[in-house]
Amino acid sequence: MERKYTILAILLIVLAFGLVVLPGKKEIRETDPRVILASITEKSRYLSADLITHRIIENDPSLMLIDLRPADQFKAFALPKALNIQPDSLLTASTLELLNQPGKDKVLYANSDLMAEKAWLICTRHSLDRIYILKGGLNEWYNTIIKPGIVSNTASTADLDLLNFRMAARQFFTGAQQTPVKTSPKKIPQKVNIVRKEPAAASGGGC
Amino acid sequence: MNQVNFITNTISMNPFIKSNKLWLSLLGLAVIIVLLGFIFRPKTIDFQLSASEALTLINKPDFQVSGADLAGKQLIDIRPSELFAQGHPELSINIPVRNLLDEESIELFNRLKDSGQEAVLIGNDELQTTAPWLLLQQLGYQNIKVVKGGYDLNNNFYEPVLSSTEVMLLDTAAMKQVKVKEVKTLDIRKKMPQVVVPVRKETTSGGGC
Numbered sequence: 551m552e553r554k555y556t557i558l559a560i561l562l563i564v565l566a567f568g569l570v571v572l573p574g575k576k577e578i579r580e581t582d583p584r585v586i587l588a589s590i591t592e593k594s595r596y597l598s599a600d601l602i603t604h605r606i607i608e609n610d611p612s613l614m615l616i617d618l619r620p621a622d623q624f625k626a627f628a629l630p631k632a633l634n635i636q637p638d639s640l641l642t643a644s645t646l647e648l649l650n651q652p653g654k655d656k657v658l659y660a661n662s663d664l665m666a667e668k669a670w671l672i673c674t675r676h677s678l679d680r681i682y683i684l685k686g687g688l689n690e691w692y693n694t695i696i697k698p699g700i701v702s703n704t705a706s707t708a709d710l711d712l713l714n715f716r717m718a719a720r721q722f723f724t725g726a727q728q729t730p731v732k733t734s735p736k737k738i739p740q741k742v743n744i745v746r747k748e749p750a751a752a753s754g755g756g757c
Numbered sequence: 758m759n760q761v762n763f764i765t766n767t768i769s770m771n772p773f774i775k776s777n778k779l780w781l782s783l784l785g786l787a788v789i790i791v792l793l794g795f796i797f798r799p800k801t802i803d804f805q806l807s808a809s810e811a812l813t814l815i816n817k818p819d820f821q822v823s824g825a826d827l828a829g830k831q832l833i834d835i836r837p838s839e840l841f842a843q844g845h846p847e848l849s850i851n852i853p854v855r856n857l858l859d860e861e862s863i864e865l866f867n868r869l870k871d872s873g874q875e876a877v878l879i880g881n882d883e884l885q886t887t888a889p890w891l892l893l894q895q896l897g898y899q900n901i902k903v904v905k906g907g908y909d910l911n912n913n914f915y916e917p918v919l920s921s922t923e924v925m926l927l928d929t930a931a932m933k934q935v936k937v938k939e940v941k942t943l944d945i946r947k948k949m950p951q952v953v954v955p956v957r958k959e960t961t962s963g964g965g966c
Contacts, residue, residue, distance in 0.1 A: 553773065557780040561787055568791035571798070583802045583896060584858050590888045591855045619925070626929045637815045641808055661923045664887055668815045671891050676808065692927035724932055 579677045586674050595670060596685040597657060599694040600712065603719045606630055612653055618660040618669055619688070629659070629688070637669055641676070649678050659684035659691075695719050802858060805897030814894050821905040822877050824914025831869055831876040833901075834908070835889060844912035846879060857889055866898050875900050882907040883917070 581589075589595070605613045606629060615632035617624050624634040635645055649656055658666040658673075658681065666683040673681045684691060695716055701709060774781065804811075814820075822830070832849035834841050841851040852862050869876050878893075878901060880886040886903040893901050906916035 554777060554780055557777060557784055561780070561784045564784065564787045564791055568787075568794060571791065571795050580804065580808075583804065583892060586892055587855065587858050587889070590892070619923075623925050626925075627927060627932045638812060641812055661925045663884060665815070665923055667884060667887050668891055671888050672808070672811060672815070675804070675811065675895070689924075689926040696927070696931065 581675055581677050586671065589674055590671075595681070595683050596663070597682045598685050599691040600715070602629075602657060602684055602691070603695050604715070607719060607722055612655055614648075614651070614654045614656045615684075616649075616656055616658045616669075618658060618665050623661070627688075629691075632659075637665060640669055640672055646676070646678075649673060649681070655680050655682055657682045657684055660687050661689050662687040663690075696724065802863065802896060804895050806895045811891075811895045814891060820890065820894075820902055821883075822902045823905050824908075824916065827877055827904070829875075830902075831874055832879055833876055834879045835886060836880055836908070840881075840910075843910070846908060846912075846914070849879060854885070854889055857893070866893065866901070870898055870900055873900065875902065877901070878903045879908050880904075881909075 602613075602615075606615075615629050617628050617632040617634045618637050619628075619634070620636075621634060624632075628634065633648070635648075639645055640649075656673075656678070658669050660666050663683055663686055666687065670681055670683050686694075699713055699716065701713055705713075806814075827846070832846050834845050834849045834851045835854050835857065836845075836851070837853050838851055845851065850865075852859075852865075856862055866876070876898075878886040878890055880903075883903065883906065885907070890901060890903045904914065906914060909915050
């Protein structure tokens, strides 16, 4: 009978050894580096300035803008309803709680997209989902939405619609009066005098 | 042959084994399971830096190397192989981003790390190299840096005009809220000049019978 207990004890020791050999479970659920690398190759994390602007104007409740710039720049200008989070406090309990909100698209931005890219990687390691980046950052947003563009005469209807949207968005953000769309210089159509030719032959008639 | 028979006889004759067959079978099974689990365990790449250590890398200032300062460094071109084939920096090797954590790549990174040689990631621009660099840093490859700017299609290194891409370029004065009267959005398509097509009257042939 005692021997049975001995065997059972050995069995438990073997199984315990198995637990030691198996990879340990980490406290924080982290994404596997290979999965992160696969995410890096995908470009779906970048959202364009036009798309973000559209969602801001529409007052999209699922949009959460995270401004990663220093506080003084954030005070000078930030996108509406953006939250200012410093990159070094990305992993504090309160920030993680904020970034873990379900049903929200968290869009990271700074002046360019490099800082946001790094912050995105840290968030992805922490298995935070629905994290996006404003493509080109606030500088590109400014150049796209606030600076008026020039449209060529051959612009398609889609291009013209996009430009009109940007003009309206510019008005939304700055309150500036709208200026007409600049188009590249074009030739004024010349008046063409239509000279009607007199019938060459007299009607004559008769047999 | 005699030895095998001896062992078989010992096992079958041993009263201990005979009376504890079930327990011994379980023990044997457990040993086999543990061994198989150990042999076929998945090969994982583990983070060498903790999350908080990784966070400090975000503001690391000296992670970029100028394109003019690459002598003695192992250049790793992470652009797609098609672009690499069109032209690449001298003495560089091509490891496209998606292959950076392949076994051969990891072996190379380990070799470079062990020999203390610095490696530099080269891409189309800084945006292409930043995320792979930060990932490799977290995996313990502190000897890897990125080239400042990128490598263009004319086979030249270029550097960004600004000292840092994180400089704020927008005019904050222009962004002040000013209330103005509602302005109608312009639709320039409506103002397109209309084309008038003159309709010529057909000349009558005149009289005749």
